[in-house]
Amino acid sequence: MVCEMETDQTEEMDVEVLSSMWPEDVGTQADNQFNVEKPAGDSDTLKEVDIAEKRTMADLKRLPELLNTTDQGSSQLTNLVRQWEYMQDHAVRLLREELKILTKQREEAEAKELKIIEEHNFETEEPENVPVLDETSHLFRRFRQKKRDELVDSKRVVIDEEFDTVAYWKQKALSLEKMLEASTERERRLIEKLNESLKTMESHSAPVEELTQNLKRAEGFLHFILQNAPIVMGHQDKDLRYLFIYNKFPSLREQDILGKTDVEIFHGGGVKESQDFKREVLEKGKASKREITFETDLFGSKTFLIYVEPVYNKAREKIGINYMGMEVTDQVRKREKMAKLREDNAVRKAMESELTKTIHITEETMRAKQMLATMSHEIRSPLSGVVGMAEILSTTKLDKEQRQLLNVMISSGDLVLQLINDILDLSKVESGVMKLEATKFRPREVVKHVLQTAAASLKKDLTLEGNIADEVPILVVGDVLRIRQILTNLISNAIKFTHQGKVGIKLKVISEPSFASEEQNETSVWICCDVYDTGIGIPENALPCLFKKYMQASADHARKYGGTGLGLAICKQLVELMGGQLTVTSQVNAGSTFTFILPYKVATSDDHSDDQEEFSDMVDHQPEPDDTTEGYFQFKPLLGSIYSNGGPVIGNNFLPHKVMLTSPVRIINGFGAEPSNNTGQSETVQVGNGGYMDETRQNCPESGHEYGNGNGGCSSKESESCSSSQASSEGGVLEMESEITVSSSKEEEKTETSKPKILLVEDNKINIMVAKSMMKQLGYTMDIANNGVEAINAVKESSFDLVLMDVCMPVLDGLKATRLIRSYEESGNWDAALEAGVDIKTSENDQTCVPPTNRLPIVAMTANTLAESSEECYANGMDSFISKPVTLQKLKECIQQYLQ
């Protein structure tokens, strides 16, 4: 078979051939010579099959013994014997029957013969007897005659001659003789037949020969079936030593296998397992199957399905095992491949469904976000109305309880407003609308002011400190508003969760971190900012979800400390938007440190004059000598003393710049003043912004009690819009004042400085009329453009502070017009507009036209407030949108947002 496989393999390489269980290139010559040359493919009869008998290896001495002692062995023999006996019995019965028949025939024949002889004697020998019994013979003869007449009546010989003549007797004698001859002949034949039967009987009677033949046939049949089967069979004794093996590995010789155990024969993986399995079967006495993969030096990696059954002797004692192994390597491999495929399939399917789910969720989220933004936007308007009204109400005469209730109302309203602003911020960042601005600022001052602001509203016994390393540049470029927002957020967070000790900010320059992207150019400096506290800390398990939206370290904290849970999420997003990283380390009950790393461009401090409004408030008033380089600040919650430390005070954002800031004295804005103490609102403004601190104090003796611990008067130091709500939660008066002063101060300003210029781009006459009238009521006038082209020309001719842009217009719609205006802002020329076919009027000052330095706020007016539409507005460079119909409130808010 080995040879055959070799040829097969070479001939039919590409055809899938069931390879031999054992490799082809092993095997001894001795084995080969006994193998079948090549079993003919069409040999379907047993006779034609030549059987290789050398495949079996058996311990001949012990195998018969085994056969004799085991049930299986003896029962096989018994069967054979029984079969033989049955056959013999059958033959004997047949022979007996035959014998019986023959005997009967013979008896008949003998009877007949006797009769004939008698007759014959009586008739033929009568004459010879006559002389002897002459006298009596007659009588006797007569008697005989009579008797014969009676007996052989039927067989009376017909004789033509006349009775009792010589001829008659002669004739009779002759015929009788003939009959006798026939009878004799018959007898002879019968005897012959009998002899023959006896002979055949003898030939059947050799049981050994019969048994041998049967055995041979059975063995031949087994060989026929098994010789090509990938099956190993064997018997092992109690100690698992082989006594018999069929289809053994070709290179193994008899002495290698017989009397040895698996472990002694083979080495490698699986051998031990199979041995143990066999032992287990032997111990349990229960036949069982198992798949075992062998990894042996002899035949490599093959998997066998092994069947093992225990063997008992007649006394029901275990004497060994029979085992049968079938090689199933390919099947196993296929099965495993299939399983793997199926698994892969399942995994892929799961991934696919996961992906579609994710996509779906993302889409939903995006939609929800837009919806949220729109909703928030819509909610903000009425809410600010509510809060505003409540603040106005708080200026009226109220009793103590009413005031308390009102304060709760205002602070709740402020919280909701804060939340909505946070949501808007978040969705802006997430939808990529948030644009960063690059402005020069002084990190030291930012830190200082953030701390000052925080100190102002501090109600706890905490030390606030700022520590800026010397190498941190004096002036850097970044989005100071956002950075301040982050710092403020982190600081207020730190303060919220710290009950004693200190909260601080530490700034230092670090080398470029690994996550920095390539684009960041050389001029940038990486500044690492730590905001640390000695607060309650954050448990480790809460860290992962710390930056998630609406998440707080625990529900307990949320209850105890309040807050929207959006602050850190916004910080993280802002930091990441700016190309940095926000991380946190914390230890429960010891404190937390939030660290953010951001790249900044370094600005030279020479171009001081260019300092833009972003922090002009700090720059414009008298700088203290150490202000720009001071590296350490500390604010202690000691009454009054805090303020002496902080040098410059931030000016009032609500006022046009540089109006009152010429005062050399530190300014406190007077929003804390009770309006009742003043003659009117506009006057309040003047006093508030222009007045000296002590003057304000005098003016508002009551202001002290508005704030829990008396440092309230100073909370007015902070004037950033982001912190004003904080302050207002302490004392609602503040916010109200700022609200009112907004518009009144505006009107005030109009007389002194130029009015803000507003451009309304709208094609509908009625809308124009209504909007104009509303603006008038708000104290503004507007220029009108009837379509996008007119708007572009208007923007080109003069500079505006705000553009209200209808989206849907003839000639050139609002979206395109906005895009073109933005393109002009970026490039400094109107090429894009010209390309778009916009008819631009040329004017004499075209040559002197320089690109504008500021982004022109453009607010869309949309007919539908659907998310897509607002998305489109943002995408086309609009800053925000108001939905139509335009109302006074909407316009007012818009103006507050962009003109103040």
Place this chain on the structure above:
Amino acid sequence: MDTLVAQLQRQFRDYTISLYHQGFLDDQFTELKKLQDECSPDFVAEVVSLFFEDCEKLIGNMARALDQTGNVDFNLVGSSVHQLKGSSSSVGAKRVKGLCVTFKECCDSQNFEGCVRCLQQVDIEYKSLKAKLQDLFSLEQQIVQAGGRIPQVDI
């Protein structure tokens, strides 16, 4: 005298409320009212009459456009509808505005039958609004003539 004024005032109030309740007007009309002050005492009337002129003109345009049998420029109609929608929303003509939304949909789907039907309805609607507002204004005038003050109507 006072009883007359009071009666007129009550009538005015009821009539105004009914206009809101029947959906002829919405809050935007209230907004307009807010804009009316001593400087522009007839602001609402001015805006409204401008609106009705606009309506007449636009409806005329649309009717002409829809009259071009077999060759209707739905875009043209649509832009007129858009205009009308903007105007009506600005003055708070709620029903007209609502019809304009449907009208716009018909235009977008080039549904000629629908457009014609909407046009007819818009025509009817703006005329009835016009009549009602004229009534309202004449009531106002009567109150003023009777020496009364036009009451603030809270919806």
